Amino acid sequence: MNLCKDALKVLEETSRTFYIPISRLPDGLQDAVASAYLCMRAIDEIEDHPNLDNLTKAQLLKTISLKLQSMVEGTAVADFLMLLTNHSYPLPEVTIRIGEWAKLAPETIAPRIWDTTAAMADRMAHWALVGWKIDTEADLDCYTFSVAGAVGLLLSDLWAWYDGTSTNRSQAIGFGRGLQAVNILRNCGEDMIRGVDFLPNGWTKENMHIYARRNLSLADAYTNALPKGPALDFCRIPLALAHATLDVLVLGEPKLNRNAVMSLIAQVSGRK
Known part of the structure; x- marks a missing residue:
């Protein structure tokens, strides 16, 4: 099995949601985005590891x-x-094989992926050492940039590298932050069990919903400005799922069920 096919297999086992849009990308761009996603998932698994102490994680x-x-x-x-x-x-x-994922990227864009992953790992190390202590909205902005806003910037660079697509970089940050804010809301209970609270002091979940909606509006503007092509095809799937997840969370549901996810993906992509 070649590395790209093996990467897609691990990607499907790790995240069915992102496997679908990545698997539909054209050659070259698919390798780049898969490399980036798997490298970042690799370090994310360390940040969230239930049995490692914070110093070891850092x-x-x-x-x-x-x-x-x-x-x-x-x-x-x-x-x-x-x-x-x-x-x-x-x-x-997915973590142990990060060296393979790093080498999957085409050589003309690989250093940009390595740079983003290295910077993100450093930022995650900082947050592990401080116990993910978030007191203010500025702290929250810092954290969501560290683990997601920077990913939005990398995606913009990947689109530009592949076909010259130009994007609004502030909106790209909002794209990442919006998705991360929804993840925070969805995983609130699990995070509390491991002693982590991403809500700033005095914030309720309603405040976090407002924060998520504000950033998702930037994500909407970012996606709506993309021309027809692989970048648009990729971005609209996780964005639609983020909006739908936020809607069901407001209704008291813990998350979108699998059938709803697959139905929404088919609707957004026009493919089963």
């Missing part, structure tokens, strides 16, 4: 960041394996 994330910053064409995948396989608590496959 050390792992900083080590990965340094390794990505020193990446060159000949960097061996084994260098990453040595870093990630000797721990008391095993890490998931």
Whole structure:
């Protein structure tokens, strides 16, 4: 099995929602977006690992960041394996194989993906060390940029690299922040169990809904401005799911059910 097919297999096991739009991207762009998504999912699994203490998480994330910053064409995948396989608590496959995902990207855009992932790993390490302490809306903006707004910027760079598509970068940040805000609301209960509260002091879920809607409006503007093509096809699926998830959360449902997800994807993409 070649690396791209194997990456799509791991992607499908990790996130069916993102597997669908990524699997429909054209060659070249598909490799780039899959590389970016899997690299970021790899470090996200460390941030959310239920059995690692915060110091260990920060050390792992900083080590990965340094390794990505020193990446060159000949960097061996084994260098990453040595870093990630000797721990008391095993890490998931998507994390252990981050070296492979990093090398999946086309060489003309790979350094941009490595740079974004390295920066995100450093930021995640910071948040792990401070226990994800968010006191103010400015703190929340900082966190949502760290783990999602920067992803919106990377996507804009990937669209421009592939076919010259130009985007509003402030709206691109809102695209990432909006999706992340919905994730925070959806995972509120699980986060509380592990002792993490992303809501600023004095905020209720209603305040967080307002924050999410405000950023999703930027995401709407970002997506509506995209020309017909792979960028638009990709972005409108997670955006539609974010809006729909926010709607069911308001109604007291914990999340969209699988049938609703698949129906919405078919409706948005025009494909079953």
